[in-house]
Amino acid sequence: xxxxxxxxxxxxxxxxxxxxxxxxxxxxxxxxxxxxxxxxxxxxxxxxxxxxxxxxxxxxxxxxxxxxxxxxxxxxxxxxxxxxxxxxxxxxxxxxxxxxxxxxxxxxxxxxxxxxxxxx
Amino acid sequence: xxxxxxxxxxxxxxxxxxxxxxxxxxxxxxxxxxxxxxxxxxxxxxxxxxxxxxxxxxxxxxxxxxxxxxxxxxxxxxxxxxxxxxxxxxxxxxxxxxxxxxxxxxxxxx
Numbered sequence: 001x002x003x004x005x006x007x008x009x010x011x012x013x014x015x016x017x018x019x020x021x022x023x024x025x026x027x028x029x030x031x032x033x034x035x036x037x038x039x040x041x042x043x044x045x046x047x048x049x050x051x052x053x054x055x056x057x058x059x060x061x062x063x064x065x066x067x068x069x070x071x072x073x074x075x076x077x078x079x080x081x082x083x084x085x086x087x088x089x090x091x092x093x094x095x096x097x098x099x100x101x102x103x104x105x106x107x108x109x110x111x112x113x114x115x116x117x118x119x120x
Numbered sequence: 121x122x123x124x125x126x127x128x129x130x131x132x133x134x135x136x137x138x139x140x141x142x143x144x145x146x147x148x149x150x151x152x153x154x155x156x157x158x159x160x161x162x163x164x165x166x167x168x169x170x171x172x173x174x175x176x177x178x179x180x181x182x183x184x185x186x187x188x189x190x191x192x193x194x195x196x197x198x199x200x201x202x203x204x205x206x207x208x209x210x211x212x213x214x215x216x217x218x219x220x221x222x223x224x225x226x227x228x229x230x
Contacts, residue, residue, distance in 0.1 A: 046122065047157075047165065047208055049219040062218045096164055105155045105210045105219050108176065110164035 002026035004097050004111035012091075012118050018084040022097030022111060023077070030056045030075050035100045037107065038071060038082045040093040043115075048093075052104065053080050060104075087118045124148060124209055124222040131228040132199045140225045142192040142209035148220060152212040154192040156185055159206040159224075168207070169194065196227075204229045 008020035022036070029036055038050040051061035056073035070083040084091060094115050098107040124144040132138040142154065156169035167176055169185040172192070185194045192211075196203055209222040 046224045047210075047221040049221065063216065064218070098164075103153065103155070103170065104212065106167065106170045107157075107165070108167055110166075113164055 002109045004109060006095060006097050006111045006114040008114060010115060010117060012087055012116060013120050014088055014118055015086055018087050018091060018116055020082045020095055021079050023079045029073050029078055029080055033101060036080050037098045037100055039096045039098060042093045089118050092118045122223040123213055123220050126209060126222040126225045129226045131230055133230050134199055134201060136199045137197045138199060140194045140207050142222045144190050146190060147215040148211045148213040149187060149192050150190045151214055154187050155210045156194045157208045199229055201229045203227060
């Protein structure tokens with residue numbers, strides 16, 4: 001059974017880098033059948049797409065965040081990670097990792113989400 | 121502000137049929153496929169509809185969707201209390217060159 005689990009610090013100081021990891025079990029991040037994405041949701045607000053990694057190497061980033069985002073994969077641990085630099089309070093959100101099968105927005109499995117607060 | 125507009129809220133009574141609209145533009149809804157997500161309180165979103173009108177396995181046929189020109193809609197028939205959730209439309213936007221979500225609609229079952 002596929003499981004995704006986000007991990008990382010729940011509190012990050014302004015101007016620092018937010019780093020999260022999504023551990024995947026039940027499927028390989030190297031598989032060409034899926035892409036692996038990050039999506040976030042500020043408290044009480046809607047969803048925002050961050051980007052994806054495909055076959056543990058190719059990446060796509062939302063143009064609005066591209067200058068600050070890096071998504072990488074670790075096939076030995078079957079996990080992928082998100083780095084978001086120069087964070088501000090506006091980056092406070094629940095961050096989800098998700099698998100897409102088929103289209104880029106066909107998220108068929110999600111992690112439970114992790115709340116990251118940006119505050120000094 | 122989202123490039124695809126949804127009503128912030130809607131409501132219905134058990135057994136009723138409700139629809140949720142998603143208004144976009146040529147660069148998103150008209151040119152690309154639309155997905156719908158259901159987010160129950162305190163949980164991650166769940167794929168409800170993909171490729172405009174296709175239900176993934178396990179999604180009840182009470183949920184249906186359609187698209188016409190620059191608008192899409194989600195219909196829920198035989199409304200149940202468990203349908204109370206936030207609903208989001210999503211599509212690729214050729215102008216933004218990225219995926220976009222609607223602002224979400226909160227469905228209350230009275």
